[in-house]
Amino acid sequence: MFEDGGIGKISPSTSPTKQISDPVVYKLVRVEGDGRLVPATDDEIMEVVDLLKDDTNGMHIVAESGQAMGISIEDSSSGKSLSELSGFSKFEDVYADAENVEAPIQGTAAPVAPSLGIDQMKQSVEAAECAKSPDQIRESESMCAATSSLPDFSKVKGEICLDNLSIRELHETFRATFGRVTTAKDKTWLKRRIAMGLTNSCDIPSTSFVIKDNQILKLSEEENSNNLDCAVAIDQDVVAINDQHTDSDTSQKKQLEDCQIISGKRLRNCGPIEDSQSEVVSQEQNSVKRLRKPTKRYIEEVSEVEHQERTGRSVIPAKSCGGDGPKSAARPAKNVSPNSRTYVTRLDSLAGLWVPCVSRVRRSRPRKDIMALVGIEFTEKDNQCTAIDRVEPEQNLEVKHGDSSDDASKDNIVTVPTAKGGIRRKHHRAWTLAEVMRLVEGVSKYGAGRWSEIKRLAFASYSYRTSVDLKDKWRNLLKASFAPAPTDKGMNPRKHLSAPIPTQILLRVRELAELHAQASPNLSTSKLVGCGGSVNGTRSGYL
DNA sequence: GTTAGGG
DNA sequence: CCCTAAC
Numbered sequence: 001m002f003e004d005g006g007i008g009k010i011s012p013s014t015s016p017t018k019q020i021s022d023p024v025v026y027k028l029v030r031v032e033g034d035g036r037l038v039p040a041t042d043d044e045i046m047e048v049v050d051l052l053k054d055d056t057n058g059m060h061i062v063a064e065s066g067q068a069m070g071i072s073i074e075d076s077s078s079g080k081s082l083s084e085l086s087g088f089s090k091f092e093d094v095y096a097d098a099e100n101v102e103a104p105i106q107g108t109a110a111p112v113a114p115s116l117g118i119d120q121m122k123q124s125v126e127a128a129e130c131a132k133s134p135d136q137i138r139e140s141e142s143m144c145a146a147t148s149s150l151p152d153f154s155k156v157k158g159e160i161c162l163d164n165l166s167i168r169e170l171h172e173t174f175r176a177t178f179g180r181v182t183t184a185k186d187k188t189w190l191k192r193r194i195a196m197g198l199t200n201s202c203d204i205p206s207t208s209f210v211i212k213d214n215q216i217l218k219l220s221e222e223e224n225s226n227n228l229d230c231a232v233a234i235d236q237d238v239v240a241i242n243d244q245h246t247d248s249d250t251s252q253k254k255q256l257e258d259c260q261i262i263s264g265k266r267l268r269n270c271g272p273i274e275d276s277q278s279e280v281v282s283q284e285q286n287s288v289k290r291l292r293k294p295t296k297r298y299i300e301e302v303s304e305v306e307h308q309e310r311t312g313r314s315v316i317p318a319k320s321c322g323g324d325g326p327k328s329a330a331r332p333a334k335n336v337s338p339n340s341r342t343y344v345t346r347l348d349s350l351a352g353l354w355v356p357c358v359s360r361v362r363r364s365r366p367r368k369d370i371m372a373l374v375g376i377e378f379t380e381k382d383n384q385c386t387a388i389d390r391v392e393p394e395q396n397l398e399v400k401h402g403d404s405s406d407d408a409s410k411d412n413i414v415t416v417p418t419a420k421g422g423i424r425r426k427h428h429r430a431w432t433l434a435e436v437m438r439l440v441e442g443v444s445k446y447g448a449g450r451w452s453e454i455k456r457l458a459f460a461s462y463s464y465r466t467s468v469d470l471k472d473k474w475r476n477l478l479k480a481s482f483a484p485a486p487t488d489k490g491m492n493p494r495k496h497l498s499a500p501i502p503t504q505i506l507l508r509v510r511e512l513a514e515l516h517a518q519a520s521p522n523l524s525t526s527k528l529v530g531c532g533g534s535v536n537g538t539r540s541g542y543l
Numbered sequence: 544g545t546t547a548g549g550g
Numbered sequence: 551c552c553c554t555a556a557c
Contacts, residue, residue, distance in 0.1 A: 428551070452545060471546070472551070
């Protein structure tokens, strides 16, 4: 995956535990807790590759892990300078965030990486520069200037009004504050970060302020959130950022102007001035307070989409499934609900088919749960229900209600009294002739007993028919096929609800049964014959 | 997870 | 169609 990801692999000759002590340059390194630089593991590389591939995606991964920070160092073979490598500045800032944002939270100002680690990093960077052209070295020098020369600490002395500073001055101040350079161009962001660093606090007012003796002095007095949790304010920022991301139609130039004009405001996202920049800003938020997880409703919507895709997939392959695919695809909804039964169906937008809703829920439920649901008292012997068991049916029912909105429970779910006096639910869906024919086809093709295969290959579009259903139906078909031919006379009219299975199909079933009996004579046929009562079939295979 | 068989 | 044992 990372081979075509644009960044190279780590040198194969390096072992993961080996320190950087030779001219070999690790293209991806990780800063250990004690500041050592170790080559990145494959997993970390993968992670970073994702980040580099898609700038808008994956920053939160780093934000959440908060440990493995990638530092990319291009070698001379690609001819790229460090700053050209997309994402480098981003990583630098991510690293800085981990270093500086965590400090106030943990109540310590000590940087994560001690000087030893910085020295080693510098060493490795210098090693990388050995092979670089002079102008590239200059670039690199600016990148690691924080470790090579002292910043101008006068920038952070006395009273500072960050509003009046230019970007360059802000960079200087930033460097004096954090001991490193930044490539961020967002003045508001710089200002806020510097203020956070100087005051060792994340409670930075949204209006103009000056910093004196590491304290914030407000200029305009609308600051009323002093006592508020800073997470609240940041949360608002996140919302603002998200909003602006959605309608970032305006040109970035204009937004840059806006950003500079409204210098006192915490309008922090200045549009895609530089993708990495705005990402850094939101990353900063993430490091303080993570973005809210998707709401339940959102999750439901997502799963709805997933389900539609799944349904589409389960229907479409049926068309390419042998010769009987199109038949099923063209099957109208009426065939699904014969005998004037009403089933809840829904139009699948992908395939244009009516798909029964019942397929979306788990078919069988433990009877215990149902009894718990209905409120039946258990005898002490039967009551194995734990608290969890009691909760579960409610969830199931909830799902079902959501799916089959209206009259779902009327017909396709009937309640059957059980022997214990309880009530259990029972699905019923009459087998259509088409399904029966399909089943017979499947048995003839794949053999009786290979129900899962038949289900998979011939009943892929009938999600409500399980392999057990197929098996049961086949059993009934066998019974019917070896039973005497039905006579309409003595029939109870109530039984006429389901259309009789054509004799031709029953004959076919019998053929197949005998065929199968030949193949494995010790199986069902013998039993079936035994219990079949008056068997008038030819039992040639058995004899 | 699948199948067979009783209910 | 449900349930469960057996595999």
